[in-house]
Amino acid sequence: MDKYLKREKTKNIRIKLTLLFVFLNTVISTIIFSQNSNLSNDPLKKSAHSYHPLKFTHLSLEQGLSDVSVNCILQDSTGFMWFGTDDGLNKYDGYNFTVYRHNPDDSLSLRDNIIEAVYEDKSGVLWIGTLRGWLERFDCENDQFTHYQLGSHVFKIFEDSEGTFWIGTLNPGLLRFDPATGDTTLVWKGRDFQTIFEDREGTLWAASRNEGLGRYNRRLDKFEIIEKSPSLTTIYQDRSGIFWCGSTNGGLIQYNPKTDHLNHFYSDKSNQDILSNEWIVSIVEGVRYNNLDI
Secondary structure, eight states: OOHHHHHHHHHTOOOOSOOOOOOOOSOOOOOOOOSOSOOTTOHHHHHHTOOOOOOOOOOSGGGTOSOSOEEEEEEOTTSOEEEEETTEEEEEOSSOEEEEOOOTTOTTSOSOSOEEEEEEOTTSOEEEEETTSEEEEEETTTTEEEEEEOSSOEEEEEEOTTSOEEEEESSSEEEEEOTTTOOEEEEEEOSOEEEEEEOTTSOEEEEETTTEEEEEETTTTEEEEEEOOSSEEEEEEOTTSOEEEEESSSOEEEEETTTTEEEEEOOOTTOTTSOSOSOOOOOEEOSSTTOEEO
16 A cells, blocks of 8 residues: 555544635636526526525634645645645645745755645656746655756646646746656747646647647647637536637637637627626536536
8 A cells, every 4th residue: 555645544634624715816707608598497507506605714824824825726635735835835634734845954845935836646646836947746755855947937737648747837838747757858839838638538738828729649749739829728628528718818719629610709898698808717517518607
C-alpha cells in the first residue's frame, strides 16, 4: 500500500465539514439553451430552482489560511484540501491548516510562495506551479519538494490518459514535461496557456491567449489550430460532444468536431435572450439536456 495512504489512514482523519467554495467573478452571465421555453410545469425545473438554505463556513486568516488571495483549489484523493495562495501552499484537513512556504535555509522547501496551480496526478503525486516559473513535485512522506525550473509563469498542469504531462505557461507556451528526467519540450509556441483539456475520445485540446483553440495531432506531434479567437479561458464538452469555449472578450464559441463547424455568440444588452457579457470564465451543463450555464 502506498506509504502516504497508509500513514493518512492510520491517522484516521475525518473531514468534519463539507466545504463549498464559490468564486464570484466580476461578471457572471447565464444563458439557457432550451428546446422548450415554457417549462413552468417541468419538475426538473422546479427542483433546480427550489430554495434550500445554505450554510457557509468561512476560512480566512483567523482560521490559519496564509493569505486571502486564493489562486487555486484542489481536493486530493485522500480528502485533504489544498489552496494555492500569494503567500504559500496551504493544506487543510478539516480542522487545521499546514502552510508550506519558501525557506532560504532549506533547499527542499518551496522555491516560490506565489502558487498558481495545484494538481494531483494519476499516481497520487501532488504537483505545484508557481508565478516565477517553478514546477514543484511534493514528497508528502517527508514534506519536501523537488524543483524544476521552467522559466515562466506556470498556469496549468495536466496529465493525459497516456501518462504524458503537459504544462501551460505564460511564455514560451505549451510544454510537454518528462517527470523522469525533468526535461521539457515546447510543443506549441504562444502565450498564456491556461486551458488544457482531454475529451472523451482521448483527444487533447488546449487554448492560448494569442493562439486560440488547438487540437493535438499525436502522429504529427503538433497542435492544429481550430479557432484563432483570442483570450480563450475555458473549454467544455457537452453530452452531445459539442465543444464550448469561453473568452475574455470574444464571447462564446461553439464547435462541432464532426462537422468542423463553428458558431460565435456575442453579447447584446438590448436583447435579454442572449449573452449579457462577453467575459466568460466558466461553462457547465445543467439538469436539462440542452441547458448550459455560463
